[in-house]
Amino acid sequence: MPMNILVLVGSPRASGNTEILADAFIKGAMKNGNSVDKVNLRKLKIDGCLGCRYCIAHESKCVLRDDMDQIYPLIDNADMIVFATPVYFYTMSAQIKAVIDRLYAKHNFDFKINKCALLAVAADDGDVFEPLISTYEHIVSYLKWENVGMVTANCVSNKGDILGRDELKLAEQLGESIS
Numbered sequence: 001m002p003m004n005i006l007v008l009v010g011s012p013r014a015s016g017n018t019e020i021l022a023d024a025f026i027k028g029a030m031k032n033g034n035s036v037d038k039v040n041l042r043k044l045k046i047d048g049c050l051g052c053r054y055c056i057a058h059e060s061k062c063v064l065r066d067d068m069d070q071i072y073p074l075i076d077n078a079d080m081i082v083f084a085t086p087v088y089f090y091t092m093s094a095q096i097k098a099v100i101d102r103l104y105a106k107h108n109f110d111f112k113i114n115k116c117a118l119l120a121v122a123a124d125d126g127d128v129f130e131p132l133i134s135t136y137e138h139i140v141s142y143l144k145w146e147n148v149g150m151v152t153a154n155c156v157s158n159k160g161d162i163l164g165r166d167e168l169k170l171a172e173q174l175g176e177s178i179s
Contacts, residue, residue: 002033003115003178006078008071010085010096012042017121017162021153022084024168025119028175037074041095044070048098055105062105071099075106080115080148080178083136087122090131100139115178116140118150119171123157149174 007026011018019040026036044067054063062068075081083100085092092100118136122128129152140147151174153167162168 003079005036005080006074007038007082009040010093016159017156018086021119021171024171025175028172029178032179046098049101049104068102078113082117084119115148116145117148120152121156122154125155
């Protein structure tokens, strides 16, 4: 059965390696008739959670009025969420983290979402993904979402370095596996 998939691209670089990897996933996901919403977070102003707990007293409504208001309806409609992020200092980008922190407003965590995936790129050639993967796995476990896969690509520093890499095919295959 086709799914509604929300792909959050957390790179501040337009048409960079993160977005190219996300687009490969989207290409695969759409082959099975899935509906995909892609949101480039670099275009949005999303403040960090204040921890004020306003949402708890106001039916999951966040006190902050910013571009997260555009994302909440997409989250409410999504069966699956994909986090696409560059790795800066061993974890996800601030753009992705702000969205994750703002999920607190959904304090009862009654998401329609039940699946998720991680796509990540890094300029470094070492094992820079371990802290990111650990954080991602803890978030997924806490929210009781099924991790359907991860694709990581290192040594992609310059825009377009990922082109021709096996990771693009892996991302497309991961997308194709979603149904």
